[in-house]
Amino acid sequence: MIEYQTLTQVTGPLIFLEGIKNVGYGEIVEIETDGERRRGQILELNRDKAIIEVFEGTRGMDVKKTKVRFTGKTMSLGVSKDMVGSVFSGLGEPLKGRIVAEEELDIQGKPINPSAREYPKEFIETGISSIDLMNSLVRGQKLPIFSGVGLPHTELITQIAKQARLLTGEDFLIVFAGMGIGYDEARYFREEFEKTGALERIVLFLNTATDPAIERLATPRVALTAAEHFAWNLDYHVLVVLTDMTSYCNSLREVSSAKEEIPSRRGYPSYLYTDLATIYERSGRITGKKGSITMVPVLTMPEDDITHPIPDLTGYITEGQVLLSRDLFRKGVYPPVDLLSSLSRLMSKGVGRGLTRDDHKSMSNQCYANLAEVEKLRALISIIGEEGLTETDKRYLEWANRFEREFINQDENERRGIKQSLEKAWELLSIIPEERLKRIEKDLMKRYMRGE
Amino acid sequence: MIKGRIERVTGPVVVAEGMLGARMWDVVEIGKGKLLGEIIKLVGERAFIEVYEDTNGLEIKEPVVSLGKPFTVELGPGLMGSIYDGLGRPLERIKKELGSFIRKGIRLTTLDRKRKWKFEPKVRKGEEVSGGSVLGSVREGSIVHKIMVPDGTEGKVKSVRKGEFSIEESVCELNNGKRVKMLQEWEVRRTRPYRSKVGLSEPLITGQRVIDSLFPVGKGGNVCVPGGFGSGKTVLESAITKNCDSDINIVCRTGERGNEVTDIINELNESKDRKGRPLMEKSILIVNTSNMPVVARETSIYTAITIGEYFRDQGYNSIVLIDSTSRWAEALREVSGRLEELPGEEGYPVYMESYVGEYHERSGRVENMNGSFGSLTLISSVSPPGADFSEPVTQAVLRATKVFWGLDQKLAWRRHFPAMNWLISYSRHLDDMLPWFKKNVSKDWDVVTKNLRAILQKEAELERVVRVVGIGVLPEKEKFILEIARIVREDFLQQDAFHTEDSYTPLDKQYALMRDVVKLYEKGLKEIESGKTTDQILTKSVKERMARVKYD
Structure with missing residues (x-):
């Protein structure tokens, strides 16, 4: 292997090298400064010059002594069945011990042929009413959580990961990728799984806030490569948790800026959409394959702003979103899901008669209609006060208060079956005059409201 | 044959030296793996190439060979009911022959x-x-x-x-x-010839009330459909492709969700059009999901339009639906950034707008070279960041189109579907279509639709007042107008795309629904003057009847 000692420049996370020969675009390089080894990837080739992104950051590097070797390989991950239960770095190296790889896979993955996809429609019960009944998740879906700084998304995502299963009782293998998260968050997640003795069904990839920011760019791809091996080669049903995508995007912005690329909105590179798509689109189901990849990415919206490029572009790629609300959080509701701004695009074909229960769709529609009505009423109250309200209006408000406290709100360890969630929703619905319940068919009303 | 060498690689852009004599837009083969790309800029003996496939692994000095012709698509029997990527490669056959994932360097002919x-x-x-x-x-x-x-x-x-x-x-x-x-081949970036463009005279009938009655598009027209995520764009598009009276549908999904594409494929396979034929028989799908290579996304819309023109030439009314133009523009922006071109607004290249104008000009109703008449209707959806319609792509498409269907996230959150905002949407085909509606539906089509619009306009004005003073202090007449407007919104504009009866409303029924509301309105205004209240006119039974008729 030829070694180059021809650095010309170090800028942020990038190094510039010249005099190189026969290297491939995207190739992985090994970099050594005073005995310290790092890894990097070629971002640009220009004649005999290369721009290299250093995953571990460039702290302590110099121009004179630093040596660079080209590996001739693009970034890959050695995958194996034995990865289950282990913890890996953000670049996919085991933190303890060694894993004997069954296969080396390119972490970029390959796009699924759109005509080989199977439409996702198997309902996943997370045991959380606001998701199961109102924004159902199905196997093969990508449903992000749009959160804000300080909101309990770590608790929510942990609860989803712990409880998610099919109605037939099948569990998931959980692949967890932490990017720029606090050490305590990572520990919380791990300990919660330890408590339930479910460690043997998770694979953890951790890039914590103290780890180099550039390493984060590889973390979701490394995690997804492992997930793909389990799903497509070993027939597992995999649930991938990616948190926090905002840290990932900020690292992408850092590299783009160091390369002096022309920035798009808020300084993010113009290819942010494409880049995010190459991550999110790796979930799905494939015709003829037993396994599946379901994805729940978490992102914290800067200033709780849903029009910020990260949530905005994510929303265009994912199949809906679960939005956490600061207002509900302040009211002490957990999980503080803002239902009117949440959506699951794949819900309609995954629930209902024969799948969950025949009243599922109508009930969800009715609750949404009620919530929209309540929102209008609350806006009205803020102008004219509660005196002007009719008797029916007041019933709506009572429904809303109890809906928040008894339906949306639940314990971090409480698993509510879909039937339980439906029963609760029926119980609350009796507050509202029956003639206003237009979204519910008469026969459902008879059967479930009056028990006929 | 012109043969050069790779000098530089940056993302999807490759610069090759020694390419003197190569022509703009010519297709080239790059590297040992023979990846395909096209020349987008020439400087001296240097060619700047956008590569259709992932460039990882390319090395400096690898060969670059010009094929001496621009990118073409194959036209001929076998197109109908097929699914292609942006380069016209058959995805179904790729699946059969090469498995579930898309590898680099696949060469399978379109037909x-x-x-x-x-x-x-x-x-x-x-x-x-x-x-x-x-x-x-x-x-x-x-x-x-x-x-x-x-x-x-x-x-x-x-x-x-x-x-x-x-x-x-x-x-x-x-x-x-x-x-x-x-078998024929055609350069995708070149307009196919025709004798002359003729005026639009007949609407594309979609069975969607808000479109046909308020914002119709003529066969051969073009439409801009912007909408933030969750505003129901996809559902509206599928309602149009399923129900409209076109002969051929070309659905170009570029930079979109994989699972959604599967849904569309399933739907095309399972649904029937208005004539009872399987929908897939009249459809062609061009698909480049968001994780497939960027440059092919850029090419895909030209592939789709070329196929649309080919069927127009046969005397058919074809529609080309592009979802989404924003992803196309982003691909353009990404490549432009790699070329280090001076950026225009929001980083988009300055020529983005003229490209948008150019390909929208390929829509139209024409007299073909063989004397027949055919049309190509272009429906361009846009995904504006943050649902902000003032951004450059929405604006560029708006300038290039005559009809605007503005989808509104706020309406969608209120579950008002189709979430088309009636106050901002417009159709500049109204006058051209009017004779057709008068002849084929009713003589007073213009009067009825004008009145309906007036009710909605009046509501918007009154709502401003209500927001300040509350509804209680309004005079009875205004209260009545607000109630009538609610009926128009809920019972006419709202349409359930999943309801068997409601998903398609024939024109005569659309007319009847509008006429009834307008009559109720005119009669009510007189009764109010003679002292009746809104509740006395719009009784529970009247309201229920208005709400029910669309389902009958």
Whole structure:
């Protein structure tokens, strides 16, 4: 292997090298400064010059002594069945011990042929009413959580990961990728799984806030490569948790800026959409394959702003979103899901008669209609006060208060079956005059409201 | 053959040296893996190339070979009911032959060479033919696929053959020795020829009330459909493709969700059009999901439009639906950034707007080279960041189109579907379409629709007042107008795309619904003057009747 000692420049996370020969675009390089080894990837080739992104950051590097070797390989991950239960770095190296790889896979993955996809429609019960009944998740879906700084998304995502299963009782293998998260968050997640003795069904990839920011760019791809091996080669049903995508995007912005690329909105590179798509689109189901990849990415919206490029572009790629609300959080509701701004695009074909229960769709529609009505009423109250309200209006408000406290709100360890969630929703619905319940068919009303 | 070497690689852009003589937009093969790309800029002996596929692994000095012709798409029997990527590669056959994932360097022809088609000649010996002349036809499902003389070929028919042929076999020989086969190729970035553009005179009937009655598009027109995520764009588009009275649908999903594409494929396979034919028979899908290579996304819309023109040339009314133009523009922006071009607004290249204008001009109703009339209607959806319509792509498409269907996230959150904002949307085809509506639906079509619009406009004005003072203090007349407007919104504008009856409303019924509301409005205004209240006029039974009729 030829070694180059021809650095010309170090800028942020990038190094510039010249005099190189026969290297491939995207190739992985090994970099050594005073005995310290790092890894990097070629971002640009220009004649005999290369721009290299250093995953571990460039702290302590110099121009004179630093040596660079080209590996001739693009970034890959050695995958194996034995990865289950282990913890890996953000670049996919085991933190303890060694894993004997069954296969080396390119972490970029390959796009699924759109005509080989199977439409996702198997309902996943997370045991959380606001998701199961109102924004159902199905196997093969990508449903992000749009959160804000300080909101309990770590608790929510942990609860989803712990409880998610099919109605037939099948569990998931959980692949967890932490990017720029606090050490305590990572520990919380791990300990919660330890408590339930479910460690043997998770694979953890951790890039914590103290780890180099550039390493984060590889973390979701490394995690997804492992997930793909389990799903497509070993027939597992995999649930991938990616948190926090905002840290990932900020690292992408850092590299783009160091390369002096022309920035798009808020300084993010113009290819942010494409880049995010190459991550999110790796979930799905494939015709003829037993396994599946379901994805729940978490992102914290800067200033709780849903029009910020990260949530905005994510929303265009994912199949809906679960939005956490600061207002509900302040009211002490957990999980503080803002239902009117949440959506699951794949819900309609995954629930209902024969799948969950025949009243599922109508009930969800009715609750949404009620919530929209309540929102209008609350806006009205803020102008004219509660005196002007009719008797029916007041019933709506009572429904809303109890809906928040008894339906949306639940314990971090409480698993509510879909039937339980439906029963609760029926119980609350009796507050509202029956003639206003237009979204519910008469026969459902008879059967479930009056028990006929 | 021009052969150069790679000098620089940056993302999807490769710079090659030693390319003197290569032409702009020519297709090249790059590297040992023979990846495809096209030349987008020439500086001296240097060619700047956008590569259709992932460039990882390319090395400096690897060969670059120009194929000496621009990117073309194959046209001929076998297109109907197929699914292609942005480069016209058959995704179904790729799945069968190469598995579930898309690898680099796949070369499969758009059309199947082996399949035989039953050719029915129409021309006779001795007839003069030229580019566009129909020689005969083959049947593809329920579509009569006309076989035309390629552009630039002409002469007298010497012999024509009847029977079963593959697309590469000659079906007709001319006196000058030229042989015509069913397969043609066309440069995707070049407009296909026609005799002349003619005015639009007939609406595309979609069965969607808010479209047909308020914001109709003529066959051959173009539409801008912007909407933030969750505003119901996809559902509206599928309602249009399913129900509209086009002959051919070309659905171009570029930079979109994989699972959604699967949903569309399933829907096309399972649904029937208004004539009861399987929807897939009249459809062609061009798909480049967001994780497939960026440059192919850029090409895909040209591929789709070219196929649309090809069927227009056969005398059909085709529609091309692009979702989404924003992803196309982003691909353009990404490549432009790599070329280090001076950016325009929001980083988009300054030529983005003229490109948008150019390809929108390819829509229209035309008299074809063979004397028939055909049309291509272009529906461009836009995904504005943050649902902000003032951004450059929405604005560029708006300037290039005549009809605007503005989808509104706020309406969608209130579960008002289709979430088309009636206050900002417009159609500049109204006057052109009016004679058709008057002749085919009702003489007072213009009066009724104008009144309906007036009610909605009035509501918007009143709502401003209500927001300040509350509804209680409004005079009875205004209260009544607000109630009527609610009926228009809830019982006419809102339409359930999943309800068997409601998903399609024939024009005469649309007219009847509007006429009833307008009558109720005019009668009510008089009754209010004579002292009646809103509740007395719009009783529970009246309201219920208005709410029910659309389902009957």
